[in-house]
Amino acid sequence: MNQELLPLCAVLAGNDYGTPKDAETLLALLDVNTLGRGGGKGKGPNSRIEGLLLWLSSFSSPAEALEEVSRLMGDEGGRGKRGQKGGLSSQLLSGMQEYHITSPSSLARWFSGGKVAPGGHTSGLAQFPEWLSQAAAQGLLSPLVVDALVMRRVLLFPQVENSKLSSSHCSARTIRQGIYGVLQRGGQDNVGLGGSAQQRRGAGGAVQAQAIRVQENTSKGMRGDGGRRCHSGGGRGQGIHLPKQQGSSIERAAGEDSVHAPGSTDPISVEEYDRLELNIKKNQVEAHPPRTPICLDTLGQAPVAVRRNILLDVLEVRETSLSAVPLHLRLAVAVTSFWLRAAIPTPSQHHLQALVLGLVYGENNQPAATHYQYAVSQINWAAERSVWSRLYQQRARPGERRGLDIGVAHSFSQWQACLWSALCFNQLLLLPLPEPQLSWLFSGTLVHGLLRYLKGGGDAESLLAGGSLSGQLYSSLLDAVKNCSSKAHTSSSAAGRGRRGKGRGRRGRGGGGRGARGGGQGIEEINRFSLLMKEESSNDDW
Structure with a gap:
C-alpha cells in the first residue's frame, strides 16, 4: 500500500488519542461494509487495525481515501470540499499533519544503523x-x-x-x-x-x-x-x-x-x-x-575495580563476601543483603528464604543454567527437574490471590525498589557487575506462595531434596547474604544507617x-x- 496512507490509519485507529468523534461512526460503517468480509469461512474476524490497512490499501492516495470518507459519511458536496470546517475528512487531514516531518529525523540514523545523531543538538545531555x-x-x-x-x-x-x-x-x-x-x-x-x-x-x-x-x-x-x-x-x-x-x-x-x-x-x-x-x-x-x-567526565575511563567498589560501598557489601556467588547473581545478592538492613519492618528469615528459593527456581528455569560451577561430581538432571517442579507447585494460584498479605507485598516491594535503584546505579557506573536476567530473578506469585509454604511449617530442604546443584546454589546464596549482613561490616553499616536515618526520621506526615x-x-x-x-x-x- 501507499505509505502516505499510514498516518490516516494511525489517526483512525486512535494511535495519538486524537481521533475525531465521528470516526467511530465511520469505523462502524467500515465494519459492516468491509472489515467483516476479511475473515473468510472458518476464520475469525480481522482486527480493527488489520481491517483498516486492508481498506486503505485499495486507495492510491490519501486524497482518494478522504473522498471515500466524505461519501460514506454523506457529506453534501464532499468532493472538492474536504477543507470545510467541521467535516470528518478535514479533521482527519488535520490529524495526519502530526505525522508529517518537515526535515529528516536524526532517529532514522539510529534505527537504520545504530548511529547517534552528531553533536546531540536535540538532546538535553549535549x-x-x-x-x-x-x-x-x-x-x-x-x-x-x-x-x-x-x-x-x-x-x-x-x-x-x-x-x-x-x-x-x-x-x-x-x-x-x-x-x-x-x-x-x-x-x-x-x-x-x-x-x-x-x-x-x-x-x-x-x-x-x-x-x-x-x-x-x-x-x-x-x-x-x-x-x-x-x-x-x-x-x-x-x-x-x-x-x-x-x-x-x-x-x-x-x-x-x-x-x-x-x-x-x-x-x-x-x-x-x-x-x-x-x-x-x-x-x-x-x-x-x-x-x-571519581570525576563524572572520566568515569568511563576509571578501572572496573574502582567503579565496582563505589557500588558495593553504597550497598555496604564487601566484594570478598560475594566470592562464592555466580557473577550474574552478585548484584542480586548484594541488594538482598542491603534490603535486610534497610527495609522497615525488618524482613524475617522466611522472607529471605523465599527470595533465595525464587533465585534458585529462576536459575533452574533457564535452558543454559550451567553458568555456575560447583563441586558436584555428577549432576542428576532428573532430580533437578523435580526440584523445579516442587518449587513451581508452590506458586500462588489465581483463586488464592484474593487473600494477598499486604504486609508481605510491601516487604517484597521494598526489595524490588532496592534492586531497581541498584540497577540504575550499576548502569551509571557502566556495569561493573553483570546485570542479572531480570525475567528469572523475581516472580511475585512464586515468592508469595513459597513464603506461605514456609510459614505453614514447610522447610526449604524438602523442596530441594535430591537436587545437589540446586541445594548447593541455595546454600551459597543464603550464606553470602548472611555474610554480607554480618557484624563484620559493623562500621560500614553504622555509617549507612546514620545517613538513612536522617531521611527517614522526617518522612512522616508533615516531615520535609x-x-x-x-x-x-x-x-x-x-x-x-x-x-x-x-x-x-x-x-x-x-
Whole structure:
C-alpha cells in the first residue's frame, strides 16, 4: 500500500488519542461494509487495525481515501470540499499533519544503523561528557539517572504497598543518594548536578537552565515545576496528577540563578516525587559523593575495580563476601543483603528464604543454567527437574490471590525498589557487575506462595531434596547474604544507617526530609485521588 496512507490509519485507529468523534461512526460503517468480509469461512474476524490497512490499501492516495470518507459519511458536496470546517475528512487531514516531518529525523540514523545523531543538538545531555551522552542516546542509562542529571527531579512510581506505611522507595534512598553523588562530581568543562546554569546553556540550554532555576526556587518555598502529568500504578487505577507550573512563577524565576557552583560547599539536592500514604510528596534528597574520588567526565575511563567498589560501598557489601556467588547473581545478592538492613519492618528469615528459593527456581528455569560451577561430581538432571517442579507447585494460584498479605507485598516491594535503584546505579557506573536476567530473578506469585509454604511449617530442604546443584546454589546464596549482613561490616553499616536515618526520621506526615529548605517541610501535593478514598475508608490498602 501507499505509505502516505499510514498516518490516516494511525489517526483512525486512535494511535495519538486524537481521533475525531465521528470516526467511530465511520469505523462502524467500515465494519459492516468491509472489515467483516476479511475473515473468510472458518476464520475469525480481522482486527480493527488489520481491517483498516486492508481498506486503505485499495486507495492510491490519501486524497482518494478522504473522498471515500466524505461519501460514506454523506457529506453534501464532499468532493472538492474536504477543507470545510467541521467535516470528518478535514479533521482527519488535520490529524495526519502530526505525522508529517518537515526535515529528516536524526532517529532514522539510529534505527537504520545504530548511529547517534552528531553533536546531540536535540538532546538535553549535549553539554555533558561524551560517554554519558552516548550511553543515554543508546538507552543504556535509566530514566532516573537522565532525569536527575538534566532536570534534578525524579518521579518514583508506587508499587503494591501498604499505603499506611512509608513508601517502598524509602528503603533505597541511600542508593539513590549515591547516584546523585556521582552525578554531581563534574569537572570544570563538563558539569554534573552542581554545574552553573550558564555552563548548562547550549543548544536549547536556555529552557533547561530556566527549569533548573525553577527547581531551585522550589526549595525556597515556591511551588514546584511538576511539569509532567504522571499516572502512578499504585492505586485503583486512579491517576495522580502533578500540578503544572504557573507562568508567573516561571517569570519570577527567569531572572534568578541559585544553582550551586562546582566549588560550592553547599549540599546538592535532587527533587524526588514519592508517595506519602495516598498523596504525592515532594522531597529534597541530598546527594552523597562517593568516598572514592571519581570525576563524572572520566568515569568511563576509571578501572572496573574502582567503579565496582563505589557500588558495593553504597550497598555496604564487601566484594570478598560475594566470592562464592555466580557473577550474574552478585548484584542480586548484594541488594538482598542491603534490603535486610534497610527495609522497615525488618524482613524475617522466611522472607529471605523465599527470595533465595525464587533465585534458585529462576536459575533452574533457564535452558543454559550451567553458568555456575560447583563441586558436584555428577549432576542428576532428573532430580533437578523435580526440584523445579516442587518449587513451581508452590506458586500462588489465581483463586488464592484474593487473600494477598499486604504486609508481605510491601516487604517484597521494598526489595524490588532496592534492586531497581541498584540497577540504575550499576548502569551509571557502566556495569561493573553483570546485570542479572531480570525475567528469572523475581516472580511475585512464586515468592508469595513459597513464603506461605514456609510459614505453614514447610522447610526449604524438602523442596530441594535430591537436587545437589540446586541445594548447593541455595546454600551459597543464603550464606553470602548472611555474610554480607554480618557484624563484620559493623562500621560500614553504622555509617549507612546514620545517613538513612536522617531521611527517614522526617518522612512522616508533615516531615520535609533533608534539604527541605525555607519552610522546613516538604510539599505535599494536592491529590484528588485521596478524596475518593473517604467513601471507601475500610478498603484503603492498595
